[in-house]
Amino acid sequence: GNSVTQMEGPVTLSEEAFLTINCTYTATGYPSLFWYVQYPGEGLQLLLKATKADDKGSNKGFEATYRKETTSFHLEKGSVQVSDSAVYFCALRNDAGNMLTFGGGTRLMVKP
Amino acid sequence: DAGITQSPRYKITETGRQVTLMCHQTWSHSYMFWYRQDLGHGLRLIYYSAAADITDKGEVPDGYVVSRSKTENFPLTLESATRSQTSVYFCASAGHEQYFGPGTRLTVT
Numbered sequence: 001g002n003s004v005t006q007m008e009g010p011v012t013l014s015e016e017a018f019l020t021i022n023c024t025y026t027a028t029g030y031p032s033l034f035w036y037v038q039y040p041g042e043g044l045q046l047l048l049k050a051t052k053a054d055d056k057g058s059n060k061g062f063e064a065t066y067r068k069e070t071t072s073f074h075l076e077k078g079s080v081q082v083s084d085s086a087v088y089f090c091a092l093r094n095d096a097g098n099m100l101t102f103g104g105g106t107r108l109m110v111k112p
Numbered sequence: 113d114a115g116i117t118q119s120p121r122y123k124i125t126e127t128g129r130q131v132t133l134m135c136h137q138t139w140s141h142s143y144m145f146w147y148r149q150d151l152g153h154g155l156r157l158i159y160y161s162a163a164a165d166i167t168d169k170g171e172v173p174d175g176y177v178v179s180r181s182k183t184e185n186f187p188l189t190l191e192s193a194t195r196s197q198t199s200v201y202f203c204a205s206a207g208h209e210q211y212f213g214p215g216t217r218l219t220v221t
Binding site: 045 | 143153154155157160202204206209210211212213214215
């Protein structure tokens with residue numbers, strides 16, 4: 001079956017530090033991969049996505065590259081801000097339909 | 113307003129009571145989902161629907177009932193609430209991607 005594994009948090013960084021949140025997956029076929037962000041008290045918002053191997057998704061300074069050889073989709077940002085403090089979820093969608101499989105989420109805290 | 117809305121946003125109820133959480137989307141998406149979010153468990157799928165009058169169980173369906181008589185609405189009912197159903201509930205709808213509502217925080221006392 002499908003599964004997504006994320007690094008456990010919380011991840012605590014100072015403002016302007018480099019961010020990496022690791023995500024690896026197990027899936028049959030050729031899934032699409034997603035990063036969602038959840039700000040305090042809100043629902044999940046799509047941050048970025050990649051639909052095939054070697055695709056790079058990017059948004060708001062965040063990037064992630066679909067690496068089929070290592071089954072990974074690590075989230076990176078070169079310089080985090082306090083406003084990036086949130087919970088980040090990695091997810092995959094199998095070719096079979098609209099079902100998402102989520103990782104456990106990683107809480108990011110950015111200190112000024 | 114376009115988008116996906118949930119009501120109520122907060123609810124406190126007693127054990128044994130019936131509770132219905134509402135979800136409404138304005139995009140005419142075929143797929144809709146209900147998740148619960150608990151510390152240590154991430155997001156877990158309760159039920160989903162591929163179209164009006166078509167629903168199916170997710171990972172944790174016990175104790176919940178859903179219906180989908182109209183494409184835009186997907187209510188979730190707890191027929192007899194238990195303390196273990198205290199959680200934050202998210203509804204989502206999907207076109208090319210899933211879009212989430214703001215959530216309902218439910219406390220069962």
